[in-house]
Amino acid sequence: MKPPVFKYHRPGTVAEALAVLAEVGHDGKVLAGGQSLVPLLNMRLAAPRHLVDVNWLAELGEVACGPDAVRVGALARHARVEHDRAATGAVPLLGQAIADIAHASVRNRGTVVGSLVHADPAAELPAVLVLLGGTMELARAGDGVRRVAAADFFLGPLESAVRPGELATAATFPRPAPGAGSAWVEVARRHGDYAICGVGVLVELDQGLRVAAARAALISVGPVPVPVDLTDALGGQAADAADWAAAGRLAATAIEPEDDIHATAAYRRHLAGVLTARAARAAAAHAAERLEEAG
Ligand SMILES: Cc1cc2nc3c(=O)[nH]c(=O)nc-3n(C[C@H](O)[C@H](O)[C@H](O)COP(=O)(O)OP(=O)(O)OC[C@H]3O[C@@H](n4cnc5c(N)ncnc54)[C@H](O)[C@@H]3O)c2cc1C
Numbered sequence: 001m002k003p004p005v006f007k008y009h010r011p012g013t014v015a016e017a018l019a020v021l022a023e024v025g026h027d028g029k030v031l032a033g034g035q036s037l038v039p040l041l042n043m044r045l046a047a048p049r050h051l052v053d054v055n056w057l058a059e060l061g062e063v064a065c066g067p068d069a070v071r072v073g074a075l076a077r078h079a080r081v082e083h084d085r086a087a088t089g090a091v092p093l094l095g096q097a098i099a100d101i102a103h104a105s106v107r108n109r110g111t112v113v114g115s116l117v118h119a120d121p122a123a124e125l126p127a128v129l130v131l132l133g134g135t136m137e138l139a140r141a142g143d144g145v146r147r148v149a150a151a152d153f154f155l156g157p158l159e160s161a162v163r164p165g166e167l168a169t170a171a172t173f174p175r176p177a178p179g180a181g182s183a184w185v186e187v188a189r190r191h192g193d194y195a196i197c198g199v200g201v202l203v204e205l206d207q208g209l210r211v212a213a214a215r216a217a218l219i220s221v222g223p224v225p226v227p228v229d230l231t232d233a234l235g236g237q238a239a240d241a242a243d244w245a246a247a248g249r250l251a252a253t254a255i256e257p258e259d260d261i262h263a264t265a266a267y268r269r270h271l272a273g274v275l276t277a278r279a280a281r282a283a284a285a286h287a288a289e290r291l292e293e294a295g
Helices: 014-027 037-042 078-082 085-090 092-098 104-109 112-118 124-132 244-254 265-294
Strands: 007-009 028-031 050-053 063-065 069-073 135-140 144-149 154-156 167-174 180-187 197-205 211-219 226-229
Touching: 014 028, 014 050, 014 135, 014 167, 028 037, 063 085, 069 085, 069 112, 078 085, 078 092, 078 104, 078 112, 085 092, 092 124, 092 180, 092 197, 112 124, 112 167, 124 167, 124 180, 124 197, 124 211, 180 265, 197 265, 211 244, 211 265, 226 244, 244 265
Parallel strands: 007 050, 028 050
Antiparallel strands: 063 069, 069 167, 135 144, 135 167, 180 197, 197 211, 211 226
16 A cells, blocks of 8 residues: 655754654654654554655664763664663663564664654663653754653553654663673564564672672563562562572563454463563673673
8 A cells, every 4th residue: 555645854963853853742753763763654554744864864863882881872773772882781781672573674874762652562762761761852843852761661552652742863772780680581573573472681790799789671461561670579589599489470460462463462471481581581680791891
């Protein structure tokens, strides 16, 4: 199918983009990588009257590694971040999760910020932002920048806190503590498909290599990423011999998955348990490695 008729806008600066977005309001949509929006247009599941193409706003392409966080500009593609060694060194979970997004061709075009705004409950990056306690920057003409915490950003399936007239300009992913390690694990029916269930885990170890804190964020098991604190199941245990299955049981009971055409709720719950246990073990091993490297 072909998309419905729309007017195409190609602003050359962020200020111009914000001016157009303010003018078109509810009738406008931002076009970033187009990897989600264009299929929606072609299937006529979306019919904006104005498309505001932000692909010419070079000022939004920056990936900046600061002492506390990695800030990813709205035009940074998945592949750009995946292969940025400074960014993935600072926040390893970014590289771990992006590697599981679709195929290389999609990662070459799709943007990190576009994926966050799109808020697909099966997407990896919303869970990464939630797990790390990150922030979105939303700009509007004449209003400066509104910062929204990850916990308040994802409102429902394909629904984020971006309002008509706003442009998401960046996402900020805080660096985990020096004694922390992470892992991303998921199951998809075919390589490159959206996950039936996916889990990111962050484990913090103390100097004695015992678990000080652990938390997970799960995808495809609810309308938005589901954060689960695993510390009750793992706290105080040795990083190489903790009760990983207990962490899995905790995650499996914390979620409320539903049946759909891809999997039953029971199967998703089973996967959540198995994958959380696996990711927690891998994250603890990663944390131990990082502590050893840091001396
Ligand atoms: C075959 C295929 C497989 C895929 N598999 C996966 C997968 O496994 N995991 C996964 O996470 N994703 C997957 N995707 C989606 C991909 O990650 C997209 O890149 C992402 O969802 C959207 O990013 P985009 O830059 O392409 O945004 P677009 O498609 O351009 O936009 C998506 C939505 O976000 C809005 N938007 C985008 N940027 C901004 C902005 N800066 N400010 C305000 N609004 C904005 C748009 O208006 C639109 O509503 C897949 C896509 C395809 C085609």
